[in-house]
Amino acid sequence: MTPLFGLDNFYNNGAIKKYIGVFGSIFSDIYIQRVSQDSTRTDAIKVPIKYGNGNMYVKSDQGEEVDYTKISRILPAMSFELENVYYDKSRKTNQFNTISQTGYTTTNGVNNRNYQYNRLPYNFIFGLKIRTKNLDDMFQIVEQIIPTFDSNLVITLEDTVNQVNSNQEISITINEIKMDDDYQDEMKSRLIEWLITFELKGFFYKKTITGFTINTANLYFGDIDNPPVITNTSVPDISITTQDPITGKQEILPSIATLEQGLFASADLKNIEAITGTAPKIRPTLGTQ
Amino acid sequence: MAINIMSDFRNKNEQNLVSDLIKEAIEQRGTDIHYILRTQLNTDYILGESSMSDFTDFFLMPMYLESMEHYDNSGMVWDGFGRNNMDAATFEVSTITFQNVMSQNTDLTRPREGDLIYLPFADSLWEITLVKTDQKYKQTGINHSWRLICKLFSYSHENIESNTETDFNSLGTQATIGILNSLGLAPDSLMDETELFKSETAQTTADFDPNNPFNY
Numbered sequence A: 001m002t003p004l005f006g007l008d009n010f011y012n013n014g015a016i017k018k019y020i021g022v023f024g025s026i027f028s029d030i031y032i033q034r035v036s037q038d039s040t041r042t043d044a045i046k047v048p049i050k051y052g053n054g055n056m057y058v059k060s061d062q063g064e065e066v067d068y069t070k071i072s073r074i075l076p077a078m079s080f081e082l083e084n085v086y087y088d089k090s091r092k093t094n095q096f097n098t099i100s101q102t103g104y105t106t107t108n109g110v111n112n113r114n115y116q117y118n119r120l121p122y123n124f125i126f127g128l129k130i131r132t133k134n135l136d137d138m139f140q141i142v143e144q145i146i147p148t149f150d151s152n153l154v155i156t157l158e159d160t161v162n163q164v165n166s167n168q169e170i171s172i173t174i175n176e177i178k179m180d181d182d183y184q185d186e187m188k189s190r191l192i193e194w195l196i197t198f199e200l201k202g203f204f205y206k207k208t209i210t211g212f213t214i215n216t217a218n219l220y221f222g223d224i225d226n227p228p229v230i231t232n233t234s235v236p237d238i239s240i241t242t243q244d245p246i247t248g249k250q251e252i253l254p255s256i257a258t259l260e261q262g263l264f265a266s267a268d269l270k271n272i273e274a275i276t277g278t279a280p281k282i283r284p285t286l287g288t289q
Numbered sequence B: 001m002a003i004n005i006m007s008d009f010r011n012k013n014e015q016n017l018v019s020d021l022i023k024e025a026i027e028q029r030g031t032d033i034h035y036i037l038r039t040q041l042n043t044d045y046i047l048g049e050s051s052m053s054d055f056t057d058f059f060l061m062p063m064y065l066e067s068m069e070h071y072d073n074s075g076m077v078w079d080g081f082g083r084n085n086m087d088a089a090t091f092e093v094s095t096i097t098f099q100n101v102m103s104q105n106t107d108l109t110r111p112r113e114g115d116l117i118y119l120p121f122a123d124s125l126w127e128i129t130l131v132k133t134d135q136k137y138k139q140t141g142i143n144h145s146w147r148l149i150c151k152l153f154s155y156s157h158e159n160i161e162s163n164t165e166t167d168f169n170s171l172g173t174q175a176t177i178g179i180l181n182s183l184g185l186a187p188d189s190l191m192d193e194t195e196l197f198k199s200e201t202a203q204t205t206a207d208f209d210p211n212n213p214f215n216y
Helices: A015-026 A137-149 A257-261 A269-276 B011-027 B094-102 B176-182 B192-204
Strands: A031-035 A044-045 A049-051 A075-085 A099-100 A106-107 A110-118 A120-132 A153-158 A167-181 A191-203 A209-212 A216-220 A229-234 A240-243 A251-252 B031-040 B055-070 B076-080 B082-085 B089-096 B116-119 B123-130 B143-150
Touching: A015 A049, A015 A075, A015 A120, A015 A153, A015 A167, A031 A137, A120 A137, A120 B055, A137 A167, A137 A191, A191 B089, B011 B055, B011 B094, B031 B094, B031 B123, B055 B094, B055 B116, B089 B094, B089 B176
Parallel strands: A049 A075
Antiparallel strands: A031 A044, A075 A120, A099 A110, A106 A110, A110 A209, A120 A191, A153 A167, A167 A191, A216 A229, A240 A251, B031 B055, B031 B116, B055 B089, B076 B082, B089 B143, B116 B123, B123 B143
16 A cells, blocks of 8 residues: 655645645734713723733743733733634535646656646635634724625635745635633633634645646547557647648648646657557547547 | 620721731831823724823832732633733732822822733733722721732833832933833743744735735
8 A cells, every 4th residue: 555644745735834824914903992071081902912822931931021920911802712624515516627736837847837736625614713801992993894704705826835826815704703801700800702713725736746737748539550650749839730641631620739737648659669669549639538 | 795895996096006007017017119191092892992092191109019829820821812811919008198199290099900910020921900998897897908819910011100209210212212211121032923924924925025915
């Protein structure tokens, strides 16, 4: 059995961390405003956001000047966590579809076009917690967030890490909103906390495979037992002239652009002939193979 | 059957004696604290709050630190927002002292929920969540002291500054900078990771501007 894992098969697309970064940046510039009764003073307050998970030795400021016994906490604040991930079969497409690199990269004179087999649709559930000390602060924050997801927020991500450079569109929707207000406990400072649950429709990506661009295509027509070489051309010349060996009629094939899709990535027909001693039998319906 | 009239201490002289004794005891064993008045600037009577509050009136008076509670033996909760200090404390102030100090500048006759207490030796801010009468429930007929149930203050960008008799400095009108400097907190105590998210997103998004996510 071919090993499924191991160092030779290692890959890391970093999709989850990307989603976390994108999700956090959506809410990174939320402000609230407080206006005095006589309208002579207005305070604009930025609501900080952080990713909730993490170790205290990184996430907390341990500088000498910081003394956490001075006050309880600083509000308002937002924090989010990735809570759940589950498979979304409604977005499932053919697993043999490929996502190919746009353009190609040249390494040691060889043109490579990377591709991946189809990505897996998964939904990522994020919980955004908002804490404030005043209801008015909370209302201002929530009333900015909810209309933005009408009915979803679509963001196009450009993958630059997984060597495919393909764009992906992810959509984010609000699932539910829970509210909590512990105003009844006089032993505590009042704390208002709302939890907004979001669903991010994302993907998990498979291993990137290095493919090759087709520089030469050898086409055989006519007598399949004694195939003559009709033409030998590079891919950029997409028109090919053929000649029927019996009737002598010339014909221009419409296009071989489909070769570019990687279907013949490893089909060096000359090599096949050299190895097997038999020319491959290919019908002139190239685009449909 | 009534109590012995010789044991009834609910007369004016006894009341004054007990009040003076409590006042003296607090001055002996207590500590100087700063009582800080809350000024509500946009009171909302429906929501029951004033999101914009100033704390600019400071009054120095002795109080007795009756108890200090650390929940779960630590008083510190670590959650997705960072550290949350849950400590509670009970202060006791003589009614005579309180009225003497406050009557000079305000018409306040009792401590109020929502006002703050600055504890200089611990350099900490406490919010009064509940005001109770003395522990004996006025057995002499009057209340001799106020017990202030306090929690460490949850700071929400209120303006806290004073030009008088305190260790606080007036550091401008920007409330956040003022409190952070006053309490010795670094600006990154807000633990804002906005810039981290922006830099992470800038590498991956094609049409999404993290500096303007809502297209304002």
